[in-house]
Structures are given as C-alpha cells and as structure tokens.
Amino acid sequence: MTLAIDAVESIDASESLLHRHPANPILSSKDWPYRINSVFNAGATLLADGSTLLLCRVEDRRGLSHLCAARSANGMNGWEIDATPTLMPDPDKYPEELWGIEDPRITYVPELKQYAVAYTAYSKGGPGVSLALTTDFRTFERYGFLMSPDDKDAALLPHKIDGLWALIHRPMTPLGAHIWVSYSPDLRHWGGHRVMMLARKGAWWDANKIGLSSPPIETERGWLMLYHGVKHTASGSLYRVGLALFDLLKPDVCLLRGDSWIFGPETDYEHGGDVHDVVFPCGHTMSPDGDTINIYYGAGDSCVALAQASLRSLLTWLEHNGKPCCVSSY
Numbered sequence: 001m002t003l004a005i006d007a008v009e010s011i012d013a014s015e016s017l018l019h020r021h022p023a024n025p026i027l028s029s030k031d032w033p034y035r036i037n038s039v040f041n042a043g044a045t046l047l048a049d050g051s052t053l054l055l056c057r058v059e060d061r062r063g064l065s066h067l068c069a070a071r072s073a074n075g076m077n078g079w080e081i082d083a084t085p086t087l088m089p090d091p092d093k094y095p096e097e098l099w100g101i102e103d104p105r106i107t108y109v110p111e112l113k114q115y116a117v118a119y120t121a122y123s124k125g126g127p128g129v130s131l132a133l134t135t136d137f138r139t140f141e142r143y144g145f146l147m148s149p150d151d152k153d154a155a156l157l158p159h160k161i162d163g164l165w166a167l168i169h170r171p172m173t174p175l176g177a178h179i180w181v182s183y184s185p186d187l188r189h190w191g192g193h194r195v196m197m198l199a200r201k202g203a204w205w206d207a208n209k210i211g212l213s214s215p216p217i218e219t220e221r222g223w224l225m226l227y228h229g230v231k232h233t234a235s236g237s238l239y240r241v242g243l244a245l246f247d248l249l250k251p252d253v254c255l256l257r258g259d260s261w262i263f264g265p266e267t268d269y270e271h272g273g274d275v276h277d278v279v280f281p282c283g284h285t286m287s288p289d290g291d292t293i294n295i296y297y298g299a300g301d302s303c304v305a306l307a308q309a310s311l312r313s314l315l316t317w318l319e320h321n322g323k324p325c326c327v328s329s330y
C-alpha cells in the first residue's frame with residue numbers, strides 16, 4: 001500500500017518539473033517577416049555573445065518545410081527573425097531534400113569550432129537524417145544523407161567517444177521505432193549501430209514509437225535525454241516527453257528510464273494547431289546559473305513554446321523514479 005502511494009506521489013511530482021513560460025507561444029506565424037503556414041520544432045543554441053539562436057522549422061503554404069533562424073538576447077522575447085529562409089531545401093544538389101527539411105537539432109562541437117545541425121530531409125523514399133555544419137547560421141556546409149529512410153530525430157554528440165563521432169537517431173524497423181546510436185570516424189561513414197532504448201508496447205505512453213527530443217545533456221551522472229513517446233489513440237497520435245539517462249562512455253547503455261511522462265499537451269496551443277496534442281522539443285539552452293534549462297518545443301505543429309526546468313530536479317526525479325532498462329536482444 002505504502003509503495004503504491006509513493007508511486008502516485010512521485011508521478012504527481014513530475015507535473016511541476018517543466019514550467020511553461022507565461023508568454024507562450026513565444027513564436028508563431030504572425031511574427032514571421034514573410035508569409036508562412038506555421039513555425040514549430042526549433043533547434044536551439046547559445047551563440048558566442050550569450051544570445052539565443054533558434055533554428056525553426058517553417059512550413060510554407062505549399063506544405064514543405066525549410067529552416068529559418070530567430071535570434072534573441074534573452075531567449076524569451078525580442079526575436080529578430082531572418083528576413084528570408086536561412087536554409088532552404090536544395091533538391092537539385094541534394095535530391096533527398098525534395099519534400100523539405102525539418103526538425104533540426106543543434107550541437108556545438110568544440111573540436112570543430114562549428115555547430116552541427118542534424119535535420120530530417122524528406123526524400124521521395126521517406127524521411128532520412130542529414131547533417132550540415134556552420135559557424136554563423138548564415139552559410140552551411142552540407143554533408144547530405146547520413147542515414148537513409150526511414151530515419152529521423154537525430155543529434156550529434158558534442159565530442160568523440162573512443163575516437164569516434166556518435167550520432168543518435170531513430171530508424172523505423174519492422175519491429176518498431178526505437179532510438180539508436182551510430183559511430184563515425186569522419187562524420188561521413190557510419191557504423192557500429194547499437195540500440196539505445198526500445199519503445200515499449202501495449203498501452204504505455206511511449207509504446208511503438210519513441211525518438212530523441214533535444215540533444216542529450218552531458219552531466220556527471222550520464223547523458224540526460226529528453227525523448228518523445230507517441231501513443232496512438234482513437235483520436236490520433238498523442239506526443240509526450242519522458243526522461244532517460246545513458247552511460248557517458250557507452251551511450252547505448254541505458255542507466256535509468258522514467259516510467260511516466262514528464263510533459264504532455266495541456267494548453268490550448270498544445271491541444272490545438274495543425275496537429276492536435278503535440279509537444280515536440282528539438283532544442284534547449286542552459287541559463288547562466290548552470291541549472292535552468294530552457295526547453296524549446298513545437299506545440300501542435302503550429303508554434304514554438306518555451307518551458308523551463310531545473311537540471312538538478314530532472315536528475316533527482318530520474319534517480320527516484322527511473323529504473324535501469326536493458327536492451328537484451330534486438
């Protein structure tokens with residue numbers, strides 16, 4: 001009995017882990033300097049001067065997406081949005097970008113002194129993972145398809161592990177959509193594929209389909225990952241966010257995984273929009289206090305919103321509520 005009550009209390013505590021910004025949604029189509037349908041699923045990073053850059057997925061009025069940068073001194077308001085698209089699909093040179101580019105995740109890579117942007121390229125054969133490097137979010141060096149379709153929800157880890165770059169991604173397989181990690185000596189040739197975490201089955205909130213949210217956060221305890229889970233219901237898909245922790249040196253080893261989600265659609269802008277009931281973080285920044293994480297998420301596939309969390313509280317919650325999870329065979 002006591003155990004059951006404890007479990008309920010710890011699940012309730014999760015509701016206060018992420019705090020929505022009162023000015024939400026912080027960016028929507030009406031803010032855009034040119035005519036668009038929607039803006040959502042933004043990658044995020046701090047620039048050298050401490051300002052925040054969001055690389056937003058913008059859907060045009062044909063239904064195809066490109067990326068556009070918005071910059072702000074405090075990461076909350078006063079956004080300066082590029083007057084024209086920042087990174088357009090380039091299907092003549094990169095045929096995999098035929099139907100647009102989506103859902104960027106940004107990692108600053110000190111060894112390269114560049115930002116690595118992993119994004120979804122929507123090819124005729126389905127979505128795959130592409131990479132571009134940039135120093136200024138004005139010019140980009142494209143690496144093309146890293147992972148062939150169907151694959152998405154990718155981010156590069158910020159440094160090599162055992163001499164190899166590591167990319168987290170989410171291939172679709174006949175056995176489900178699970179989170180994997182792959183390795184490369186040069187960012188071009190990828191191998192050593194390992195499953196990091198499996199989608200659960202049945203009624204779970206993260207059954208059948210999971211994917212990385214924003215790039216993992218390196219902590220002393222391990223790589224802290226926010227991930228999305230998709231529940232298929234009679235009225236459509238329900239996107240929520242959960243927490244897991246992975247070994248720093250062996251990222252395919254899941255040290256802890258929480259059972260309950262920590263963030264899900266609750267407000268009008270999350271329940272409504274072009275796609276109902278979606279919260280979809282693709283980026284975060286760390287505040288100067290070293291503890292407050294600013295999590296930028298797409299809401300309802302229609303706008304960008306901000307929620308803040310304490311890194312220490314996320315880790316504490318996971319230590320109390322998480323269990324080791326093992327991928328015994330795949």
Ligand code: BMA
Nearest residue numbers: 041102103275278280298301
């Ligand atoms: C996922 C991705 C996201 C989108 C979400 C909800 O599969 O395509 O870009 O936000 O679905 O529609």
